[in-house]
Amino acid sequence: MRAPSSDLPVILERVSVRAGATTMLDDVSLGIRPGPPTLVVGPNGSGKTTLLRVCMGLVAPTEGRISWGGRSDAAPIRRAILFQRPVMLRRTAAGNIAYALAQAGVPRSRRPARVAELLQRVGLSELAQRSARKLSGGEQQRLALARALARDPELLFLDEPTANLDPAATRAVEEIILLAAQSGIKIVMASHDLGQVRRIAGDVVFLVRGKLCEQGPAESFLARPSTPEAAAFVCGDLVI
Amino acid sequence: MSDQLSAWQLILQGDPALFAIVQLSIVVSLSAVALAALVGMPLGALLALTRFPGRSALVVLLNAFMGLPPVVVGLAVYLLLSRSGPLGAMGILFTPTAMVIAQTILIVPIIAALTRQTVEDLWLEYRDELAAMDVSPLGRVATLLWDARLSLVTALLAGLGRAAAEVGAVMIVGGNIDGFTRTMTTAIALETSKGNLPLAMGLGLVLVSLVLAINAAAWGVRSWSERQAG
Amino acid sequence: MIARIPALALAICLAAAPALAQDRSIVVASTTSTQDSGLFGYLLPIFKAKTSIDVKVIALGTGQALDTARRGDADVVLVHARPQEENFVAQGFGVRRFDVMYNDFVLIGPKDDPAGVKGQDIETALKTIAAKAAPFVSRGDRSGTHAAELSLWKQAGIEIDRQKGLWYRDIGQGMGAALNTAAAMNAYVLSDRGTWISFKNRGDLDIAVEGDKRLFNQYGVILVNPEKYPSVKKDFGQAFIDWLLSAEGQTAIANYRIKGQQLFFPNAQQKPS
Numbered sequence: 001m002r003a004p005s006s007d008l009p010v011i012l013e014r015v016s017v018r019a020g021a022t023t024m025l026d027d028v029s030l031g032i033r034p035g036p037p038t039l040v041v042g043p044n045g046s047g048k049t050t051l052l053r054v055c056m057g058l059v060a061p062t063e064g065r066i067s068w069g070g071r072s073d074a075a076p077i078r079r080a081i082l083f084q085r086p087v088m089l090r091r092t093a094a095g096n097i098a099y100a101l102a103q104a105g106v107p108r109s110r111r112p113a114r115v116a117e118l119l120q121r122v123g124l125s126e127l128a129q130r131s132a133r134k135l136s137g138g139e140q141q142r143l144a145l146a147r148a149l150a151r152d153p154e155l156l157f158l159d160e161p162t163a164n165l166d167p168a169a170t171r172a173v174e175e176i177i178l179l180a181a182q183s184g185i186k187i188v189m190a191s192h193d194l195g196q197v198r199r200i201a202g203d204v205v206f207l208v209r210g211k212l213c214e215q216g217p218a219e220s221f222l223a224r225p226s227t228p229e230a231a232a233f234v235c236g237d238l239v240i
Numbered sequence: 241m242s243d244q245l246s247a248w249q250l251i252l253q254g255d256p257a258l259f260a261i262v263q264l265s266i267v268v269s270l271s272a273v274a275l276a277a278l279v280g281m282p283l284g285a286l287l288a289l290t291r292f293p294g295r296s297a298l299v300v301l302l303n304a305f306m307g308l309p310p311v312v313v314g315l316a317v318y319l320l321l322s323r324s325g326p327l328g329a330m331g332i333l334f335t336p337t338a339m340v341i342a343q344t345i346l347i348v349p350i351i352a353a354l355t356r357q358t359v360e361d362l363w364l365e366y367r368d369e370l371a372a373m374d375v376s377p378l379g380r381v382a383t384l385l386w387d388a389r390l391s392l393v394t395a396l397l398a399g400l401g402r403a404a405a406e407v408g409a410v411m412i413v414g415g416n417i418d419g420f421t422r423t424m425t426t427a428i429a430l431e432t433s434k435g436n437l438p439l440a441m442g443l444g445l446v447l448v449s450l451v452l453a454i455n456a457a458a459w460g461v462r463s464w465s466e467r468q469a470g
Numbered sequence: 471m472i473a474r475i476p477a478l479a480l481a482i483c484l485a486a487a488p489a490l491a492q493d494r495s496i497v498v499a500s501t502t503s504t505q506d507s508g509l510f511g512y513l514l515p516i517f518k519a520k521t522s523i524d525v526k527v528i529a530l531g532t533g534q535a536l537d538t539a540r541r542g543d544a545d546v547v548l549v550h551a552r553p554q555e556e557n558f559v560a561q562g563f564g565v566r567r568f569d570v571m572y573n574d575f576v577l578i579g580p581k582d583d584p585a586g587v588k589g590q591d592i593e594t595a596l597k598t599i600a601a602k603a604a605p606f607v608s609r610g611d612r613s614g615t616h617a618a619e620l621s622l623w624k625q626a627g628i629e630i631d632r633q634k635g636l637w638y639r640d641i642g643q644g645m646g647a648a649l650n651t652a653a654a655m656n657a658y659v660l661s662d663r664g665t666w667i668s669f670k671n672r673g674d675l676d677i678a679v680e681g682d683k684r685l686f687n688q689y690g691v692i693l694v695n696p697e698k699y700p701s702v703k704k705d706f707g708q709a710f711i712d713w714l715l716s717a718e719g720q721t722a723i724a725n726y727r728i729k730g731q732q733l734f735f736p737n738a739q740q741k742p743s
Binding site (some may be wrong): 301322323329333415417420427436437 | 484497504506510514527528529541643645646647649653668672701711
């Protein structure tokens with residue numbers, strides 16, 4: 001039996017994404033490899049969301065090339081994404097997860113067990129039969145996370161998942177993410193919270209106005225940023 | 241049907257002629273809604289999710305045809321089904337089948353246009369998530385139709401209302417034959433033309449009550465299923 | 471072996487019987503006056519009890535009824551406009567025309583008779599109505615009654631097309647609708663007696679002129695020509711016509727009454743073939 005193909009490493013070669021007169025990503029080259037979580041940081045409007053979408057395969061580059069595990073076809077078999085404002089399907093919490101499992105090809109007989117397992121992993125077991133659209137913001141994020149994990153991904157993109165959450169909810173979500181990272185999933189997460197960078201990042205990708213400004217291990221980025229923009233960012237100044 | 245009694249008296253007495261008329265009205269309109277849903281819902285979903293040259297024109301056409309005059313549809317179907325028309329050999333003119341066909345044509349645009357709007361709105365919401373979960377095109381249609389089912393029921397009720405209320409199409413293709421193709425609306429038209437206005441009005445109230453009852457039942461089902469979904 | 475043949479024949483007959491039983495019906499295109507008067511409601515159950523044939527009546531104006539038959543959508547026509555009927559047969563759409571029954575037309579008008587035509591003969595009455603521009607409702611639908619109305623204007627020496635004014639209301643609908651409109655407008659209208667007797671929404675209307683010879687209204691029945699349309703059910707259709715013209719059918723027609731009044735007078739002349 002052939003080993004299942006992997007989506008890693010994700011290699012971007014001089015990728016630009018333009019829509020009309022707007023340039024969202026400008027000549028970005030980088031690689032995403034197995035390992036600790038990669039945090040994508042930068043001021044608002046720097047292209048973090050676009051980068052995640054390109055890496056997920058939802059947006060095609062206007063220029064440049066992208067490949068997953070050496071392949072340039074885009075079928076997202078073992079990667080998943082959690083959007084900044086996830087949309088709940090008009091079903092129960094359990095129903096949302098069951099749907100994700102069905103789409104990932106999990107046979108019907110195995111779904112109930114997996115649903116229970118995922119609900120527990122994100123701490124929503126008691127809300128299984130609640131209508132998903134009636135959950136709180138933090139609960140919806142966790143449910144969306146469960147949906148993403150249902151795909152058994154090796155690569156998980158997260159777009160500022162805690163941006164709208166209170167500290168308690170933020171911590172709950174970060175714990176799940178760290179556990180997922182420890183279980184071997186490659187995490188690529190956009191964030192504008194330096195504290196989060198400190199807590200989670202293995203390495204950092206720093207974007208400014210669609211360009212890749214700096215890239216490297218989290219520790220060196222935070223302690224010894226090499227570009228003026230990075231230095232300003234780390235100090236908490238606005239980076240125009 | 242006795243001319244001397246009011247419509248309500250006839251109901252209480254279980255007048256068989258009146259019951260046959262009510263039954264035919266229900267059967268014809270419900271059949272038309274079922275057929276129109278089979279055609280109109282996939283059509284509406286398709287229009288919501290695909291892009292092709294001429295799509296805008298088709299959407300405008302569908303919206304406009306929601307207001308197709310029933311008598312025009314009746315006339316067109318009559319000419320099709322007449323013995324001297326292209327489908328005359330089928331011999332279904334002046335039968336309930338012809339009435340179902342005419343009403344189906346009448347309400348497909350309503351169901352398709354409302355489905356398109358509902359599905360398109362939901363698609364805007366679901367688009368990213370379904371793409372992220374790599375859902376197949378057919379899967380998208382099924383998911384959107386299922387998740388929008390409560391709104392789609394409203395579309396079906398709109399179609400049912402149109403079908404139950406119209407008289408122009410069923411009169412022309414059915415012929416208002418006593419005991420065979422007489423529905424509530426054609427019976428009302430007949431009694432009016434016989435000067436039997438109280439009876440006609442009574443029948444009208446019976447028809448309105450029927451449609452009200454169906455809508456109330458649909459609302460009940462909707463509330464129940466909303467509660468079930470938590 | 472021999473015994474199998476009757477069994478097979480029986481099986482075939484049983485299989486065919488439902489199909490035959492389903493289709494023991496004919497479509498008769500007739501007029502709104504015969505329908506609105508309730509005559510068919512009375513006659514058809516008698517015919518069905520005798521022959522098990524379902525008669526499905528489509529009630530239209532005479533012109534429309536003949537047109538429906540011209541398209542092959544009816545098996546028999548029963549209408550009341552002799553010139554149009556004879557034309558229909560001459561064109562080859564009908565086999566043969568038979569007299570069935572007659573009644574008469576009556577001029578209906580407001581009880582207080584604003585035009586002052588009560589008791590006059592029909593010609594004088596119409597002249598008076600036109601001269602005084604009294605409101606008059608016309609069916610305008612190429613029906614037998616409409617044809618009779620136009621013919622009466624002509625006999626009264628009035629070219630109604632040129633001489634009509636706002637007083638002449640051409641509504642293009644059936645007899646019941648015309649009477650409803652006349653009741654609402656307090657207008658004069660020509661009606662067949664059968665519809666008038668059974669009409670319930672009279673308002674302030676009453677008979678203004680009746681009994682004039684020129685108001686005679688003859689009904690004819692014709693089988694649609696099966697050579698034009700092989701789908702015509704000629705056996706059942708002929709059975710219906712034969713029954714209408716038979717002593718039994720003619721008696722039934724005479725027996726139909728509303729409020730004790732006879733509406734239609736049988737006058738079949740030729741014996742059925």
